[in-house]
Each structure stands twice: as structure tokens, then as C-alpha cells.
Amino acid sequence: MDNTPPVTTRSDRRRSRPEAVAEELKSLMVRQGLRPGDRLPGEAELIEHFAMAKGTIREAMRILETQGLIRTRTGPGGGSFVAEVGRDRAKRLLGNYFYFHDLRVDDIYQLRCLLEPELAADLAGRLSPEVLEELRAITRRYDAPSTSPEEERDQHVASLEFHKVLAREAANPVLGFMLDFLATMLSDLTVWRALYAPANRDLWQSGRDSQLRLLAAMECGDGAEARRIMAEHMTRARHLMAAQEAALASDFLG
Amino acid sequence: MDNTPPVTTRSDRRRSRPEAVAEELKSLMVRQGLRPGDRLPGEAELIEHFAMAKGTIREAMRILETQGLIRTRTGPGGGSFVAEVGRDRAKRLLGNYFYFHDLRVDDIYQLRCLLEPELAADLAGRLSPEVLEELRAITRRYDAPSTSPEEERDQHVASLEFHKVLAREAANPVLGFMLDFLATMLSDLTVWRALYAPANRDLWQSGRDSQLRLLAAMECGDGAEARRIMAEHMTRARHLMAAQEAALASDFLG
DNA sequence: ATCTATTTGTACGTATGTATT
DNA sequence: AAATACATACGTACAAATAGA
Numbered sequence: 001m002d003n004t005p006p007v008t009t010r011s012d013r014r015r016s017r018p019e020a021v022a023e024e025l026k027s028l029m030v031r032q033g034l035r036p037g038d039r040l041p042g043e044a045e046l047i048e049h050f051a052m053a054k055g056t057i058r059e060a061m062r063i064l065e066t067q068g069l070i071r072t073r074t075g076p077g078g079g080s081f082v083a084e085v086g087r088d089r090a091k092r093l094l095g096n097y098f099y100f101h102d103l104r105v106d107d108i109y110q111l112r113c114l115l116e117p118e119l120a121a122d123l124a125g126r127l128s129p130e131v132l133e134e135l136r137a138i139t140r141r142y143d144a145p146s147t148s149p150e151e152e153r154d155q156h157v158a159s160l161e162f163h164k165v166l167a168r169e170a171a172n173p174v175l176g177f178m179l180d181f182l183a184t185m186l187s188d189l190t191v192w193r194a195l196y197a198p199a200n201r202d203l204w205q206s207g208r209d210s211q212l213r214l215l216a217a218m219e220c221g222d223g224a225e226a227r228r229i230m231a232e233h234m235t236r237a238r239h240l241m242a243a244q245e246a247a248l249a250s251d252f253l254g
Numbered sequence: 255m256d257n258t259p260p261v262t263t264r265s266d267r268r269r270s271r272p273e274a275v276a277e278e279l280k281s282l283m284v285r286q287g288l289r290p291g292d293r294l295p296g297e298a299e300l301i302e303h304f305a306m307a308k309g310t311i312r313e314a315m316r317i318l319e320t321q322g323l324i325r326t327r328t329g330p331g332g333g334s335f336v337a338e339v340g341r342d343r344a345k346r347l348l349g350n351y352f353y354f355h356d357l358r359v360d361d362i363y364q365l366r367c368l369l370e371p372e373l374a375a376d377l378a379g380r381l382s383p384e385v386l387e388e389l390r391a392i393t394r395r396y397d398a399p400s401t402s403p404e405e406e407r408d409q410h411v412a413s414l415e416f417h418k419v420l421a422r423e424a425a426n427p428v429l430g431f432m433l434d435f436l437a438t439m440l441s442d443l444t445v446w447r448a449l450y451a452p453a454n455r456d457l458w459q460s461g462r463d464s465q466l467r468l469l470a471a472m473e474c475g476d477g478a479e480a481r482r483i484m485a486e487h488m489t490r491a492r493h494l495m496a497a498q499e500a501a502l503a504s505d506f507l508g
Numbered sequence: 509a510t511c512t513a514t515t516t517g518t519a520c521g522t523a524t525g526t527a528t529t
Numbered sequence: 530a531a532a533t534a535c536a537t538a539c540g541t542a543c544a545a546a547t548a549g550a
Contacts, residue, residue, distance in 0.1 A: 016537075018316065036354060043516065053539040055309045058517080059316045062272065066320040067350055074516040075547030090351035096321055097344035100290060101427040110426055114368045172361040173352065178432060271518075297536070307519040312537085329527030330534040 018059035021050055025064060029082060040070060040080040067093075091181050098185075105189070108182050109238035113231070115179055116163065119170055120214060120230035125221025131169060132219055138162045139211050142204060153190060155204055160187045162211055203240045207233065275304055275314035280323065283336060294324060294334040322347075345435050352439075359443070362436050363492035367485070369433055370417065373424055374468060374484035379475025385423055386473055392416045393465050396458060407444060409458055414441045416465055457494045461487065 015023070025040065034040075041049065046057045061080060064070045068085035072078070127135075139162065142155035163183045170176030210233035217225040279294065288294075295303065300311045315334060318324045322339035326332070381389075393416065396409035417437045424430030464487035471479040 018537095042514095055312070055540090056538060058309075059313055059538095061516095062313050062316050063320045066317045067347060069350060072516070073547080074514090074545070076514040077548065078515050078546080080516090084354050085351040087351070090348060093321060093347045094344060096323060097339040097341070097431070098427065100338045103427060107426045107428050110372070111369075111428055111432070114372055115365075118364070118368055172364055173355045173357060174361050174365055174436075177351070178365070182428070296534090309520085310518065313518095315536095326536070327527080328525075328534090328536045329529095330532095331528060332526085332535050334536095 017052065018056050018063060021046075021052070021057065021060035022063040024050075025060065026069065029069070034082045036082050036084045038082045040082065042079045087177065087180065090177070091184055094181060095185065095188075103185070105186070105241050106238065108185055109234065109241060112179070112182055113234045113238055115175060115182075116166075116234050117227040117231040119166055119175055119179060120218065121223040121227040122171060122175075123166060123169060124218045124223035124226045126171070127169060127218055131165065132215060135162060135165055135211075135215055138165065139208060139215075142208055145205070152204075156190050157187050159204065159207055159211070160184075160190070203237060206236060210236075271306065272310055272313035272317060275300075275306070275311065276317040278304075279314065279318060283323070288336045290336050290338045292336045294336065296333045341431065341434065344431070345438055348435060349439065349442075357439070359440070359495050360492065362439055363488065363495060366433070366436055367488040367492055369429060369436075370420075370488050371481040371485040373420055373429055373433060374472065375477040375481040376425060376429075377420060377423060378472045378477035378480045380425070381423060381472055385419065386469060389416060389419055389465075389469055392419065393462060393469075396462055399459070406458075410444050411441050413458065413461055413465070414438075414444070457491060460490060464490075 028034075029040075043054065043057055043061075046052075046060075047054055050057065061070065061072060064080075065072065068089040069083060070080045071083040072080040138158055141158040146152040146155050160183045164180055167176045167180035167183065170179070210229055214226055214229045214233070217229055282288075283294075297308065297311055297315075300306075300314075301308060304311065315324065315326065318334075319326065322343040323337060324334045325337040326334040392412060395412040400406040400409050414437045418434055421430045421434035421437065424433070464483055468480055468483045468487070471483060
């Protein structure tokens with residue numbers, strides 16, 4: 001009954017209508033310079049404005065919500081609001097991309113070898129006492145050698161937590177995100193595959209040692225030394241992990 | 255009328271139903287080890303299986319489609335199919351994350367300085383003649399100095415194309431993706447902001463020169479030299495760009 | 509604490525569009 | 530060219546959530 005080309009007169013190519021609505025709303029957000037927390041028009045208004053059915057509008061909102069660009073609440077004063085894309089969501093979405101690109105552990109370590117030392121140098125002398133204590137608390141979680149495979153795995157994951165905290169403190173958001181992503185990736189692999197299997201006690205022993213020396217160097221602001229320690233740590237880890245370099249095909253979906 | 259808790263008996267926490275359906279389908283895909291191209295159940299079957307309305311199922315599908323995990327076709331033999339998440343989609347999704355994290359050009363260059371040389375070294379001696387020719391063709395697009403701001407911008411974008419091609423050829427998928435992402439980010443900034451404004455003819459002149467020497471080094475398999483040239487090129491670009499280090503707040507939404 | 513108003517969320521039936529055979 | 534099998538869109542009715550009186 002309603003065959004009028006809606007939404008916009010501009011080239012609609014072959015996008016579905018909800019997709020087009022979502023794009024339209026996005027560019028609206030950009031044009032008006034909306035900030036997180038700002039309100040978007042309500043369902044009713046959008047239905048009227050775009051002259052479309054409720055379901056269509058809802059699908060559009062769902063697209064934006066999936067991308068993490070809006071949050072929506074029910075009730076009076078409710079509606080859709082601009083949101084910052086959360087880091088977790090961004091990591092999951094990016095993880096999906098690599099799902100079919102069978103990553104190798106060494107691919108991840110190649111990057112960590114380059115990036116972790118840079119971060120360590122950046123952070124030297126810039127960590128608050130609270131964060132330093134947080135990091136030390138993490139290292140205490142693997143103070144003693146593990147006595148079971150489960151403990152081994154937990155320690156492996158905990159030591160990745162250490163690096164995630166560093167990533168969180170990065171001054172460079174891109175650097176921080178990427179290292180967080182890589183650590184998360186390894187963490188998932190550790191849990192879902194038996195990546196911690198052959199009991200790399202050497203690695204975790206020397207890893208803990210490196211982390212403590214690293215903390216000392218960062219605390220007294222010695223960036224060059226922090227970089228050196230981290231580089232050495234990463235290189236060693238990379239080589240030890242190269243052992244269990246079974247190509248890992250899958251298991252990333254959040 | 256139908257108040258039976260559907261979908262699954264497991265903890266549904268506080269997810270909306272479409273979201274829950276989407277998660278369920280995702281884990282189905284993982285459990286069954288579905289590959290790109292494999293068929294998912296049709297709308298009708300899903301409606302029956304989950305005992306939900308059409309619209310609810312559709313919203314779930316829209317979520318998965320937004321994440322790039324499925325494609326759906328109309329017509330007989332149509333339906334929903336598992337898809338590889340496209341690189342473009344992944345880049346856009348990740349770009350959204352940085353939308354409110356006012357990135358600085360220098361943040362991007364800090365990473366490029368570390369990663370581009372590594373890629374150059376990896377690629378030395380491994381590029382096909384076709385790709386080498388493709389790269390040379392790109393450099394020809396900025397053979398002569400620009401004579402207008404528009405041309406200047408086009409040349410800037412073209413030289414980023416050069417790096418995108420390299421990223422595409424990376425053996426390490428994560429490294430390739432990240433560099434592609436960074437170059438795309440800069441490319442968008444170049445177009446949307448006047449990032450090319452103060453006519454950095456020095457940069458593009460010496461940049462073109464570096465790229466040609468880089469191609470020669472990579473062609474004859476000299477990884478160390480390729481790394482050196484790229485590192486030098488990136489460092490120089492970083493310093494020149496530091497000039498227009500106006501914080502760049504926004505404009506990433508695809 | 510209960511009600512009420514507001515706004516999103518879910519359901520369902522029908523009609524329309526579209527690509528394959 | 531027509532039939533078919535599927536997704537896409539519409540419109541209404543009703544359910545759930547939340548803030549405020």
C-alpha cells in the first residue's frame with residue numbers, strides 16, 4: 001500500500017530499510033555532534049518521521065544497539081540514548097572477525113613483542129601507587145608454582161590480567177586497546193583450548209620474575225630498562241609458546 | 255498468552271529475547287562447527303523452534319547480520335547463511351569504538367612506526383610480481399608534485415593505499431588488519447578533516463622516494479633493508495605530522 | 509506502597525517484494 | 530513466463546518496565 005520510496009531520496013542502493021534508517025540516524029548523530037547520554041527521538045517520532053512500521057524502526061535501533069552506539073531504556077523518560085562503544089563490546093566484535101582466520105599463537109606474539117615494550121616504556125614513571133599495588137596483587141596470585149592443571153591455567157590467565165591492567169593505563173588509546181585485545185585473545189585460547197597444557201613452568205616462573213623487575217623499573221621511572229625487560233620477557237614467552245604452535249582454528253565467538 | 259520462558263532454560267540474565275536468540279544461534283554455529291556458506295534454519299523453522307514471533311526472530315537475525323556473522327538472501331533456496339566477517343565491516347565496527355576517544359594523529363603514528371617496518375621485513379621476497387606492479391602503479395599516481403589542495407589530498411590518500419596493499423598481503427592476519435585499520439583511519443581523517451592542509455610537500459616527496467626504494471629492497475628479498483627504509487619513512491612522517499597535531503575529536507562513523 | 513502515565517518490548521497476521529527454478 | 534519459496538515490511542494489540550504522584 002505504501003510504495004513511496006521513503007527514508008531519503010538519496011541513493012538507497014540495495015540496503016534494507018532498517019539498515020538505511022540506521023545509517024540515517026548515525027549521520028544525524030554525527031551532524032548534530034551528539035555526545036554519550038544525549039537523547040534520540042522516540043520510537044513514535046521515528047515512525048512518523050520515516051513513515052515506517054514499528055518493527056522496521058525497531059530493527060534499525062537493534063542495529064545501532066548491536067554496534068554499541070545506543071542504549072535504550074523503557075519507562076517514562078526512557079528512550080534511546082547515545083552511548084560510548086564499550087571496550088568489551090569492541091573486543092568481541094573484532095574477535096568475530098578473526099574467527100575464521102585461523103590465527104596462530106605466534107601471530108599474536110609477534111605483535112606483542114613489538115607493542116608491549118613500547119607500552120612499558122610509556123608507562124614508566126606514570127603509574128599511580130594504586131595501580132602499582134593492583135599489579136603487585138596480581139603477581140601474588142601466582143607466587144607459588146602451580147600444583148594442578150587447573151591452577152596452572154588460572155595462573156596463566158592471571159598473568160595475562162597483569163598485561164590487561166597495563167593496557168588499560170595506556171596513554172595511547174589505540175595501543176591500549178590492541179594490547180588488551182591480544183591479551184584477551186590469548187586468555188580465551190588458554191581457557192577454551194588446552195593451551196596451558198604442557199605445563200610451561202619455566203615460562204611462568206621466569207615470567208613472574210620479569211614482571212616484578214618490570215614493576216621496579218616502572219616505579220622509578222626507568223623507561224629504557226622497562227622496555228628492555230618487557231622485550232626480553234615477550235621474546236622468551238614467544239619462543240616457549242612456539243612449542244604448542246598447533247594452528248588454532250576456532251572458538252572465539254563471545 | 256505464551257508466558258513460558260523460551261529459548262533456553264539457562265540463565266537468561268537480563269538480555270532481551272532477540273539478543274538471547276542471537277547468542278543461542280551463535281553458540282549453535284560454534285558447536286556445529288559451521289563454515290562460511292553453510293545454511294542456517296529458515297525463519298519458519300526458527301519461529302517454531304524458539305516458539306517466538308516472526309519479528310523477534312528477525313531482530314535476532316539482524317543482530318547477527320550487523321555483526322557480519324550471517325548473510326541472508328531472498329528467493330527460493332534463500333535463507334540465512336554463515337558468512338565470514340568482512341574486513342571492511344570489522345574496520346568500521348572498530349572505528350566506532352574510537353569515535354569518542356579523541357585520537358591524536360601521533361597515537362596512530364606511534365603504532366605505525368612499530369608495525370610497518372615489521373611488515374616490510376616480513377614481506378621482503380614474498381610479494382608476487384603482480385602485487386609489485388600494483389604497488390608501482392599506485393606510486394605513479396603521485397609522480398608529479400600536486401598543484402592544488404584537492405590533488406594534494408588525493409595523493410595523500412593514494413599513498414595510504416600503498417600501505418593498505420602491503421597490509422592486505424601480510425602473512426600475519428592480525429598485523430595486516432591493524433595496519434589496514436590504521437591507514438584507513440588516517441585516510442578518513444585526511445578526507446574529513448583538512449589534515450592535508452599545510453601542504454606537506456616535503457613529506458610526499460620524500461615519501462614517494464622511500465616507497466620506491468622500499469619496493470626495490472622487497473623485490474630482491476632484503477628484509478633488513480626494507481625494515482630500515484620503512485622505519486625511517488615512518489619516523490619522518492610522524493614528525494612532520496606532529497605539526498598539525500590538533501586533537502581530532504570526531505568523524506569516524508562509517 | 510499502589511496506581512498511573514509513558515515509553516520500549518513482544519506477538520501475530522497479512523500483504524508485498526524478490527530471486528530461483 | 531509462471532510458480533514457488535523465501536525474506537521484507539506493515540499495523541495493530543498487548544505486555545513489561547520504570548518514574549513519579
